[in-house]
Amino acid sequence: MxxxxxxxxxxxxxxxxxxxxxxxxxxxxxxxxxxxxxxxxxxxxxxxxxxxxxxxxxxxxxxxxxxxxxAITTPFVDQVLPTAAGEFFKEISTAGFPDFRSLLTFAVHDRIVFGLANRRELKIFVQEIVADPQMFNALAARASQLFTKGLAPLFKQFQDTGELVQWDAIRIGRYIISTVLGYVLPSVIARTPEQNVDQATQEIVEFLLKGLHP
Amino acid sequence: MxxxxxxxxxxxxxxxxxxxxxxxxxxxxxxxxxxxxxxxxxxxxxxxxxxxxxxxxxxxxxxxxxxxxxAITTPFVDQVLPTAAGEFFKEISTAGFPDFRSLLTFAVHDRIVFGLANRRELKIFVQEIVADPQMFNALAARASQLFTKGLAPLFKQFQDTGELVQWDAIRIGRYIISTVLGYVLPSVIARTPEQNVDQATQEIVEFLLKGLHP
Amino acid sequence: MxxxxxxxxxxxxxxxxxxxxxxxxxxxxxxxxxxxxxxxxxxxxxxxxxxxxxxxxxxxxxxxxxxxxxAITTPFVDQVLPTAAGEFFKEISTAGFPDFRSLLTFAVHDRIVFGLANRRELKIFVQEIVADPQMFNALAARASQLFTKGLAPLFKQFQDTGELVQWDAIRIGRYIISTVLGYVLPSVIARTPEQNVDQATQEIVEFLLKGLHP
Amino acid sequence: MxxxxxxxxxxxxxxxxxxxxxxxxxxxxxxxxxxxxxxxxxxxxxxxxxxxxxxxxxxxxxxxxxxxxxAITTPFVDQVLPTAAGEFFKEISTAGFPDFRSLLTFAVHDRIVFGLANRRELKIFVQEIVADPQMFNALAARASQLFTKGLAPLFKQFQDTGELVQWDAIRIGRYIISTVLGYVLPSVIARTPEQNVDQATQEIVEFLLKGLHP
DNA sequence: TATGAATGAGCGTTCATTCAT
DNA sequence: TATGAATGAACGCTCATTCAT
Structure with a gap:
């Protein structure tokens, strides 16, 4: 996994x-x-x-x-995130998800687990991003590339099948990220005890599927 | 206004x-x-x-x-936010929005404008919330009350007309807030120049309406 | 009085x-x-x-x-003390004390009352004397003069009648002052409630009379 | 010694x-x-x-x-004073002073030497006592116990032989302390050069013996 | 390599003193 | 004359950083 x-x-x-x-x-x-x-x-x-x-x-x-x-954040940005993202995409590509729901369910679940597994790194990251926007800009640029280059083709695939609305990848990505962060960040900041990740995933997917349906 | x-x-x-x-x-x-x-x-x-x-x-x-x-944040929390929230609700109630789209459009637009108009206070606030979770918990508790007591009846109204999905108010609120913050916060943190608020509102509403439709 | x-x-x-x-x-x-x-x-x-x-x-x-x-201490030193001392000596001289006991009783009682009546000035004075020895030296010099010039003749009178030991005035004065201060200062420093001045006077005189008897 | x-x-x-x-x-x-x-x-x-x-x-x-x-005063209070006091009493007890004069001579001499040897600590102490009466009260309480419990029996011994007046220990102690301090403190405060301790002791003892004789 | 004593610039804060009103 | 806002030097204290051992 x-x-x-x-x-x-x-x-x-x-x-x-x-x-x-x-x-x-x-x-x-x-x-x-x-x-x-x-x-x-x-x-x-x-x-x-x-x-x-x-x-x-x-x-x-x-x-x-x-x-x-x-030494703490660089692996998180330069290795951990990209590496995980790499594995993430590899897994997505090779998995050959039969439909958008499967892809979304996997992605949301994976990212929630990732965020919760790295609570502390994520919190440090968020703190620094808010205190010094430079890091945010670097991250945003990288995320932007990730979406336009890495995910756009994937999205295209489901847009062609009529499962995904015809918005640009960044807009779609923004909604997905926002919704997932809306679940993860409060838990990271407030140190809320573990939540039911599967139920959260299911709820989020339910919402996103409708919101992103053509 | x-x-x-x-x-x-x-x-x-x-x-x-x-x-x-x-x-x-x-x-x-x-x-x-x-x-x-x-x-x-x-x-x-x-x-x-x-x-x-x-x-x-x-x-x-x-x-x-x-x-x-x-002296900077207390007005923001104890006066500005509640006062604005108070006015916000009063306006919503008295406005007698004909449908959920009207309500959502007004609310999203209003909150985006509010957030952007108070960029700096918001940023200071976010910084402190991330550094000291106590503030977050206080805010979360207040927001929770706002939703269960203030907004639930309003939502109920549109749930009865079949315009709004039958989820509990906090879940609905969480999605709305996440999506709006997904627009406002990057701009606040990265000091992005003014965006087209009307277009952003329209896009967000379009997404939320679908996602929150029964 | x-x-x-x-x-x-x-x-x-x-x-x-x-x-x-x-x-x-x-x-x-x-x-x-x-x-x-x-x-x-x-x-x-x-x-x-x-x-x-x-x-x-x-x-x-x-x-x-x-x-x-x-402005507070100068009157205490330059006016209050000397003036009182002047009055004190005048009273002593004109009183024509019949014996050393009478003189001592009056002097001890008078100084105790004076010290207690001016607790706060005395305390400020003592604080400054301890913090800055200059004041102490000035005071000591003045006290010394007071004794050798002002009191020596008076003592002589009682030394001639055999009521007072043949020590020099400063030594006699030192014992009297020490013993009186041993009563007054603790009360001034610790803000002890009012004591029985008459009994204290009587006890001190009893001790001094013996100690200073030839 | x-x-x-x-x-x-x-x-x-x-x-x-x-x-x-x-x-x-x-x-x-x-x-x-x-x-x-x-x-x-x-x-x-x-x-x-x-x-x-x-x-x-x-x-x-x-x-x-x-x-x-x-760090400076605590040893002076909690170790130096009690320790010295302990040694002082032990020496007194074991010395088996033949008469009150011997005891008084030893005690006065010892305390004068002690005070002069610790001029600076004593001065700091006096400064603080005058500035903050709390310390004075703590010291007074300890001294009071020292006299009623530690010295009273010793005094009793000489009161029985008719060498010491029948006053309570605290009153006797007060006169002794006052007289000794009357010698030590001026020197400590004014930084007077070394005095002839032996002569001072002799003079003080001469005065006290008479003053405390029945 | 690991230690921890030592550094000194800079921090948040106080306060005697000044001065425009 | 009386005010109180304003000053700025100095205070007690912290902390990232250095270095002899």
């Missing part, structure tokens, strides 16, 4: 790395603290304390506090 | 206040800086500099930096 | 002064606050608030915070 | 502590400055400058300026 791979991608990125155990502890502690209190309200002393290392050790591998942030 | 009142509510809250010109400059500078760089990355020296006052002046009226934040 | 005059000397110094009602309020508020919290821990804003005047008014008459302090 | 131990107790408390050389320098500088200018008039920048360290170093071990104060 793509879902499990997603979480393991980050875990693997730790395992694969040449980081020592202590440096991994630094990343793990930073992930926790950045998600809980935000980047600015987390001090390097906090990180060292939670990681159980000295302050000097924090700076042995990472030259600045910002480096730690990037 | 409620929309114009919304922006003037904040401006009026400055005008009505017993703040001196310099104190108002402090609030204005804080609004700008908090929105641009975030609360944590804005220093009181920054505020004083942009406001063209001494640091002492910043603290003459506002006892702490946090007080400035609250 | 000298005692009542002593307190009225300060009150009178306010009345006699060309200070406006508000400026007197400033002095009164300063007296209270300096005694309660100490000079350094009292802000001019505190003074203005307690006096019920604006901060500007505080500085209309008194150019600096230190000036307020001196 | 207890006297020498007294000074070394503080020095030892520095040596025994796990403080680095710079942290000790911070304490030493603070001791000097607090005694010279008072706690409120000493800035942390002053302390850092005199200690030859950065301001950050001052706060590495001590979380607040007040913590520095307490």
């Amino acid at each position: 793509a879902l499990n791979n997603v979480e393991s991608l980050f875990a693997a990125s730790l395992q694969d790395s040449d980081l020592s155990a202590k440096q991994k502890a630094v990343l793990r502690a930073s992930l926790t603290l950045f998600a809980d209190k935000g980047y600015d309200r987390t001090s390097t002393a906090d990180i060292a304390r939670l990681a159980g290392v000295s302050e000097g050790t924090v700076y042995k591998r990472f030259k600045t506090k910002r480096d730690i942030f990037e | 409620a929309l114009n009142n919304v922006e003037s509510l904040f401006a009026a809250s400055l005008q009505d206040s017993d703040l001196s010109a310099k104190q108002k400059a402090v609030l204005r500078a804080s609004l700008t800086l908090f929105a641009d760089k975030g609360y944590d990355r804005t220093s009181t020296a920054d505020i004083a500099r942009l406001a063209g006052v001494s640091e002492g002046t910043v603290y003459k009226r506002f006892k702490t930096k946090r007080d400035i934040f609250e | 000298a005692l009542n005059n002593v307190e009225s000397l300060f009150a009178a110094s306010l009345q006699d002064s060309d200070l406006s009602a508000k400026q007197k309020a400033v002095l009164r508020a300063s007296l209270t606050l300096f005694a309660d919290k100490g000079y350094d821990r009292t802000s001019t804003a505190d003074i203005a608030r307690l006096a019920g005047v604006s901060e500007g008014t505080v500085y209309k008459r008194f150019k600096t915070k230190r000036d307020i302090f001196e | 207890a006297l020498n131990n007294v000074e070394s107790l503080f020095a030892a408390s520095l040596q025994d502590s796990d403080l680095s050389a710079k942290q000790k320098a911070v304490l030493r500088a603070s001791l000097t400055l607090f005694a010279d200018k008072g706690y409120d008039r000493t800035s942390t920048a002053d302390i850092a400058r005199l200690a030859g360290v950065s301001e950050g170093t001052v706060y590495k071990r001590f979380k607040t300026k007040r913590d520095i104060f307490e």
Whole structure:
């Protein structure tokens, strides 16, 4: 399943790395603290304390506090997201979904699971996006490409069968993303306990199928 | 129109206040800086500099930096939002919308205009919500009440005429809010130049009407 | 009685002064606050608030915070103490005490009453003396003169009658002052409720008479 | 001798502590400055400058300026005073003083030496006691217990032999303390050069013996 | 490599003092 | 004269970062 791979991608990125155990502890502690209190309200002393290392050790591998942030978010953006997206598309393409409902159900479910599995990274990400729009623009550009180049052909396929409304891919994507984020983000921000992902998926799909029907 | 009142509510809250010109400059500078760089990355020296006052002046009226934040957001939450919401509902009720499309068109347009008119306050708000979930929970609780008590009867009316699907008010609300925020937030975060609000409204309504049709 | 005059000397110094009602309020508020919290821990804003005047008014008459302090302590040192001391000696001289016990009883009682009547001024004084030894030295020099020139002849008189030990005036004075302060200062510092002055006087005199007997 | 131990107790408390050389320098500088200018008039920048360290170093071990104060005074109150007092009483008890004069001579001499050996700590202490009566009350309560429980039996012994007047222990103690402080405090406050302790002791004992004789 | 003491710039805040009204 | 808004230097304190061990 793509879902499990997603979480393991980050875990693997730790395992694969040449980081020592202590440096991994630094990343793990930073992930926790950045998600809980935000980047600015987390001090390097906090990180060292939670990681159980000295302050000097924090700076042995990472030259600045910002480096730690990037060590966490860069895999999320440059590897985790694309990798997962790659797998996601590969799975979609090879799966040969018989109809749009099947595709949508898979995609929505997959993304909800992905978002919930990476709550903390997602929260850190959202925090930074809101604080510094540069990241948002980069992300938006990438997402835009993803839709116009990666998904448009797929959509075309179902538009031809009369299952999907004849809107441009970005507009369709926006509605799907908005609706999914409307489920995932509150849970990520408020740390709501686990929800019933299958029911949520079913409800969202029900709504989107109607909204996106020609 | 409620929309114009919304922006003037904040401006009026400055005008009505017993703040001196310099104190108002402090609030204005804080609004700008908090929105641009975030609360944590804005220093009181920054505020004083942009406001063209001494640091002492910043603290003459506002006892702490946090007080400035609250002087900006409290009207937004306790007065602007409820007041606007109040006016919004009153207008909806008295308007006697002939059909669900009319209601939805008005509501979506009104909220988009409101969000864009208060970009900076909204951005500060979103920043804080993401950094400190407490605010989110308070807001969510209030929004939940708004839907179950304020909007449910309205929805019922259109559900009885067969124009609106028989889902509970919160689910319907969630989809509407998600879709509207999917339009407004990117613009707020990325400081995108003004969009064509009427077209956006029309597109969103078109999507929602289908998605929420029985 | 000298005692009542002593307190009225300060009150009178306010009345006699060309200070406006508000400026007197400033002095009164300063007296209270300096005694309660100490000079350094009292802000001019505190003074203005307690006096019920604006901060500007505080500085209309008194150019600096230190000036307020001196307006309070200078009368205490330059007028109140010497004046009282003058009256005290005059009273002593003219009283023609029949024996040393009478003199000592009067002096001890008078000084205890004086100290308790001027608790707050005394406390401010002690605070400053401990913080800045300069004042102590000035006071010690004056006290020394008082004893060698003012009191030595008086002591001589009782030393000749065999009622008082043949120590030099300063040594005698030191024991008397120490013992009296041992009663007065704790009460001034700890704000102990009023004590039985007559009994205290009697006890102290009993001790001193023996200790200073040839 | 207890006297020498007294000074070394503080020095030892520095040596025994796990403080680095710079942290000790911070304490030493603070001791000097607090005694010279008072706690409120000493800035942390002053302390850092005199200690030859950065301001950050001052706060590495001590979380607040007040913590520095307490690191200086707590040993003085909780360890130095009681320990010395403990040694003092033990010495007194085991010494088996043949008469009250011997006891008094020892006690007065010991306390004078103690006070002069700890001039600066004593001065800081007195400053704080005058500025914040809470400390005075705590000290007074402890002293009161010391006298009624620790010294009363000792006094009783000499009252039985007819060497000591039949007053209660607190009254006797008050006179002794007042007289000793009458010698020590001026020297502590005014930084008078070393006095002849032996002569002072002899004079004080001469006075007290008479004053406390039945 | 890992430590943690040390740094110093900068933070939020206070406050004695000034001055236009 | 009285006001109180305004000032700016200094305060106590924090924290990302460095470096000797």
